[in-house]
Amino acid sequence: MHREQVRLSAGNADQTPAPLVLSSSPTTVYTVPSFPISSSFPVPAVIKEAFQVQDKTIKNEMSITQSLVWRYTAVLEKLTHPDIQPGQVNAPIILLKQALYNVRQHEDFLKILQTDARICSKHMESKQAELSSLLKRLRETVQPNTASPGSIVLN
Incomplete structure (x- = not known):
């Protein structure tokens, strides 16, 4: 059975949030887009x-x-x-x-x-x-x- 390691990283809460990164290997990185967090999400x-x-x-x-x-x-x-x-x-x-x-x-x-x-x-x-x-x-x-x-x- 082969197990893959998944790495999650996110930005610091005090700073502008960085995108979430899902990685199963050093060459494959899946990025989830970052959205600004505010009390009211801006309308496009x-x-x-x-x-x-x-x-x-x-x-x-x-x-x-x-x-x-x-x-x-x-x-x-x-x-x-x-x-x-x-x-x-x-x-x-x-x-x-x-x-x-x-x-x-x-x-x-x-x-x-x-x-x-x-x-x-x-x-x-x-x-x-x-x-x-x-x-x-x-x-x-x-x-x-x-x-x-x-x-x-x-x-």
């Missing part, structure tokens, strides 16, 4: 930027939608004013009411999207914090060890 820049762009896009679309709501409402109020005669109306009121209804639905849909995006962002932050604590526990559990000579391991 790409994801942060995506959330910012998405939030900006939804806010812009919401602004356009609210502008349409105000315009449609103003036109409907003008057309349904008691002083206006039915023959003076060029646009069908039913179509304007349907357009206003559709724009209101679109506004509600955007609000739901915005809420869901915020929930996703908070969920991602909590998962990042959970990952950070797991990595910290792993670093505390795996203490730096020096390799024993092969003769001691095999005896």
Whole structure:
């Protein structure tokens, strides 16, 4: 039966953590990437930027939608004013009411999207914090060890 010696090493807790190194021989080294340990694991820049762009896009679309709501409402109020005669109306009121209804639905849909995006962002932050604590526990559990000579391991 052949036994292999596995060497684990990690950086000092006071310094920037070094990567974990698993070695079964002097020539074969497996490196586990090192992650910075902090109270809040940083959100990757790409994801942060995506959330910012998405939030900006939804806010812009919401602004356009609210502008349409105000315009449609103003036109409907003008057309349904008691002083206006039915023959003076060029646009069908039913179509304007349907357009206003559709724009209101679109506004509600955007609000739901915005809420869901915020929930996703908070969920991602909590998962990042959970990952950070797991990595910290792993670093505390795996203490730096020096390799024993092969003769001691095999005896």
